Amino acid sequence: MLFTRKGDDGTSRLFGRSGRIPKNSPLFEALGTLDELNSLLGVCYAKARAVGEIGFSITSAIRGVQQDLFIVQAELAGAPKTLTQSHVDTLEHSIGEIETLIQNPHAFVISGATELSALLDVARSVSRRTERRVLMAQDIRKVSDGTRKYLNRLSSILYALARLAAQQGSVEEENPSY
Helix, strand or coil, rough: CCCCCHHHHCCCCCCCCCEEEEECHHHHHHHHHHHHHHHHHHHHHHHCCCCCCCCCHHHHHHHHHHHHHHHHHHHHHCCCCCCHHHHHHHHHHHHHHHHCCCCCCCCEHHHHHHHHHHHHHHHHHHHHHHHHHHHHHHHCCCCHHHHHHHHHHHHHHHHHHHHHHHHHHHCCCCCCCC
């Protein structure tokens, strides 16, 4: 059954907690934003598969992040799961690898060179909000150092992937004119 009716009073229960928590809790806001980001990354993944890849696998990077976000959700929900320094190192390695492939990796760009790069830029923006929501939930559920570091790096890999997607689409990105 896809529903229980137990949340009709505006509360829900999490793994490892006996009582119910209001659905407007910062913890549920963080979990919902993680879910939103993971779903958006699913759209990015599907689009990346449809357009094909040259060299670095955007789909593999996205799928890895999606898997890691499930660990973050589990950690916030109270499961004995957490992201470690190894997860952070893997992300940093991928960022470094992409930086060697893209032109002018540190410049600001106007989003929208390709559909995939634009979607990845939206995901990057949502990842920043996700990081803030997870940090706001720390008063309710402790967040590991590895998870905090990972979420801090997440927007960087999504930025790099967006630039790579534009480059793989053979579209030159436009810089803001200020």
